[in-house]
Amino acid sequence: MTERPVMNFEPDVAAKAAALADFATYMNPQKVRVLKAAGLDIIEAQRDGVWVWDLDGRRFLDCFTSAGSFNVGRRNPRIVKAAHDALDRLDNGNFLLCSAQKAALAKRLGEISPPGLTCTTFGTGGGEAIDFALKLARGATSRAKIVSSVNGYHGHTGFALSAAGRESFRTPFEPLMGGFERVPYGDLPAMEACVDTDTAAVILEPVQGEGGIVVPPADYLAGVRAACDRVGALLILDEIQTGLGRTGKWFASEHFGVVPDIMTIAKSLGGSLVPISATIYTEDLREFLIPNPFIHLSTFGGSDLACAIALEVIDYIDETGLIEHAALMGRRLVTGLHEVAAAHSDVIAEVRNLGLMTGLKYTEDGLGPRMSYQLARHGVLAIYSGNEPSVMRLMPPLIITESEIDFLLEAIEAAVKDLVAGTGFDEAITSDRAKRRPQRAAGVPG
Numbered sequence: 001m002t003e004r005p006v007m008n009f010e011p012d013v014a015a016k017a018a019a020l021a022d023f024a025t026y027m028n029p030q031k032v033r034v035l036k037a038a039g040l041d042i043i044e045a046q047r048d049g050v051w052v053w054d055l056d057g058r059r060f061l062d063c064f065t066s067a068g069s070f071n072v073g074r075r076n077p078r079i080v081k082a083a084h085d086a087l088d089r090l091d092n093g094n095f096l097l098c099s100a101q102k103a104a105l106a107k108r109l110g111e112i113s114p115p116g117l118t119c120t121t122f123g124t125g126g127g128e129a130i131d132f133a134l135k136l137a138r139g140a141t142s143r144a145k146i147v148s149s150v151n152g153y154h155g156h157t158g159f160a161l162s163a164a165g166r167e168s169f170r171t172p173f174e175p176l177m178g179g180f181e182r183v184p185y186g187d188l189p190a191m192e193a194c195v196d197t198d199t200a201a202v203i204l205e206p207v208q209g210e211g212g213i214v215v216p217p218a219d220y221l222a223g224v225r226a227a228c229d230r231v232g233a234l235l236i237l238d239e240i241q242t243g244l245g246r247t248g249k250w251f252a253s254e255h256f257g258v259v260p261d262i263m264t265i266a267k268s269l270g271g272s273l274v275p276i277s278a279t280i281y282t283e284d285l286r287e288f289l290i291p292n293p294f295i296h297l298s299t300f301g302g303s304d305l306a307c308a309i310a311l312e313v314i315d316y317i318d319e320t321g322l323i324e325h326a327a328l329m330g331r332r333l334v335t336g337l338h339e340v341a342a343a344h345s346d347v348i349a350e351v352r353n354l355g356l357m358t359g360l361k362y363t364e365d366g367l368g369p370r371m372s373y374q375l376a377r378h379g380v381l382a383i384y385s386g387n388e389p390s391v392m393r394l395m396p397p398l399i400i401t402e403s404e405i406d407f408l409l410e411a412i413e414a415a416v417k418d419l420v421a422g423t424g425f426d427e428a429i430t431s432d433r434a435k436r437r438p439q440r441a442a443g444v445p446g
């Protein structure tokens with residue numbers, strides 16, 4: 001599907017060092033240290049399909065993709081062309097007015113979304129989409145309680161952070177919003193015990209991303225749906241990582257035969273070029289917005305430019321058969337990973353997978369950053385899960401080809417062998433101090 005691109009820039013080691021130094025001085029020195037320790041102190045230069053080049057000239061197969069943001073590949077030529085065309089005639093647009101681009105995208109989202117989800121409110125990023133989903137749930141039900149999951153991840157904005165499943169993200173900012181409770185993910189009895197007539201909504205990822213690519217038991221989401229229905233609570237499914245073909249269906253909920261009341265998408269909707277998110281919900285819930293159509297506003301949410309690009313993203317996914325391709329490539333990847341895992345059970349404990357949403361669970365937490373380091377040496381950009389460092393996320397662009405999957409499998413095999421042999425680690429990672437560093441401090445969310 002893609003031709004392997006060639007490097008089109010002059011590597012510049014000094015410019016890279018300067019960018020890292022400025023990032024440390026003017027932004028976040030600890031981020032630079034943590035990434036360096038994991039061999040990920042990369043300054044992205046050329047971005048092309050499934051590939052990205054560090055400014056120092058090294059090429060990586062991008063398996064992080066900004067936590068699943070580049071489903072159509074990086075700078076996909078068709079999406080770039082649509083962006084150029086949009087720039088020639090549009091700008092962000094006036095958020096308070098009606099817009100042809102917003103209307104067209106909302107209509108298209110209604111066509112591809114699970115049945116009954118026909119109404120959309122746009123945002124700029126995932127957190128904003130979650131915030132609106134939770135506001136809508138509270139507003140429409142006149143109830144306060146929200147149930148989310150341990151290790152769940154929904155972003156760092158106000159409502160989204162209150163639902164976060166990781167305590168260390170929440171505690172420095174408490175008191176956050178009240179009325180939020182968390183239950184273990186995949187545990188239906190715990191969910192059933194928690195959801196009651198005070199519950200406005202349950203919010204879950206259909207597959208936990210940051211939690212370590214956790215695919216729930218087959219009947220879990222249907223059970224949660226039933227628990228919600230029994231008490232009149234709403235089900236919000238956060239498809240921000242799982243949506244738009246990632247799992248081999250348009251939306252992961254389709255694997256489980258479950259239709260939520262509200263669904264959120266973001267990340268890949270912008271085609272790797274622009275920020276845009278969407279909260280998609282039923283016409284019934286829209287009633288809440290009728291008395292005050294200005295109750296939720298976002299200046300840049302669903303800008304006209306972003307909507308034009310997102311429309312092309314959806315057409316591209318649809319017209320190229322990208323979803324079926326993702327399912328096929330996912331099967332090839334997972335077959336190969338099982339072989340690697342069987343040969344290296346001392347390092348890989350489990351392969352987790354749905355479509356091209358794949359996780360490698362290592363036998364211990366500390367292997368997350370160490371394997372990122374080794375994979376980077378072998379030309380693969382892959383980052384361990386923010387809330388579960390023992391799980392490596394492998395979420396390449398869906399346009400990945402068979403030969404690129406094979407490249408990835410060979411790189412993983414070589415990385416595991418070097419890890420076991422202790423080859424290639426420099427002082428940063430082998431020093432006792434680095435080994436003792438608490439894993440939570442090295443969590444890389446996204």
Ligand SMILES: Cc1ncc(COP(=O)(O)O)c(C=O)c1O
Nearest residue numbers: 125126127153154155240241446
């Ligand atoms: C499942 C999920 N929900 C929400 C978010 C938040 O999205 P954003 O970073 O665009 O606010 C993310 C980001 O990684 C995510 O993975």
